[in-house]
Amino acid sequence: MISSQPSVIEHIDFTSEAERIRSLVATHGSPLLILDCDAVRRQYRALSDALPGVELHYAIKPLPHPAVISTLMQEGARFDLATNGEVDMVAELGLDPARTIHTHPIKRDSDIRHALDYGCRTFVIDNPDELKKFIPYAADVQLLLRLSFRSPDAKIDLSKKFGCDPAVAMALLQQAADWGIRILGLSFHVGSQCAEPTKHVEAIRSCGGIIMQAEALGLPALSIVDIGGGFPVDYQDKVQPIDTFCAPIRDALAGLPAGTRLIAEPGRFIAAPSMTAVSSVMGKAKREGRWWYYLDDGIYGSYSGRIFDYTHYPIDSLDFFGERSSSVLAGPTCDSVDVIEDNIMLPELECGALIVGRMMGAYTSATATDFNFFRKAEIVVVNDAVSEEYNVVPLTA
Ligand SMILES: *Cc1c(COP(=O)(O)O)cnc(C)c1O
16 A cells, blocks of 8 residues: 655655646657656766765666666766677667676677677676686686675575575686686675665675685685675665665775775666656446556556566556545456556546556566557656757656
8 A cells, every 4th residue: 555645756846747747648648658867867876976986887677778878878877788688789879898797697608709799898607607608708808706695585686596605606716717717806686676785785795705715715816896786766665765775885895905896786776766657547447345447557568567576666646636545556458467556545536547656667668568469658758868858847856
């Protein structure tokens, strides 16, 4: 259940924002995702301020959109690539490959060559078979060793599928040295939407230990620590402000050997606040005493993160007048699993009413489908440097 007024838009002039959303829907139709590049800039700057001295590589997968990448390029950001499609996207936008790292722990030889052809030189491995794939490219690459620090309480534990057990890290570093492959540093990803920075802090401390252990064994120096992503944003559940979240991480990073190059791979934190979903009520029915509203977007579309990302977005009707009662918001497909929220307090809505979902930039359109031939929401870019809507629709304060 959500609170009666979404706090994320508290400081905004509701009337004029509603008018702007209505005018975008009049122009572009429904469903829509409004992508506000100002939000991308604001998030990038906030995280840069919270993590001074850390290179921010935007992990493209939560929102692989050219406007996001161009906006971040203007901010001087770096990028975290994982697939050939992501390589092609940044190459097309003219991104300097020196500003990229490739972080997929499992790659085909053709994937490695594709990234090398573009000019990316930094890759990630977490096991001997992957390491072996770099023997032919030893002269051209530098690697990061991804470690696994399990975080069973993270919503998405990214150390289950990937990462080398720290206990076998020395053996892998030795193997790389024997094969003449440079491993320049360590990386990890403790999980996405972390409520607490505890796992990051523990992982950074463990990396410090591994760096010293490698040094004691006379292995090549480890001079990079990449702390991955996982920085949280406010959904229906609120989290700590980013500066508070990062304070213990800053302290832990200060304990690493002087001169260690520091990297982070934020995805969600940069992308999530940038998109606002707008959908329309296609039909309504009263079932077992409650209103069901059927929207033109649902969990097979922009709200796919309800399933894949376990996220409850702040959702409300654009006009929030009238008495609210427990209602159901369903998507348009014929599938009964296509329910966005099954207990949301809404005023009674009419067909055509607009529903607004906030914080819908990360892991939403990226995982949407057009199941049942319901087209994916069009993404309308505002406040980027080239869009015709530039500065016309400042959606967020
Ligand atoms: C998905 C991913 C990220 C981004 O994670 P967020 O939790 O969205 O910040 C960063 N690095 C890697 C390797 C990833 O797979």
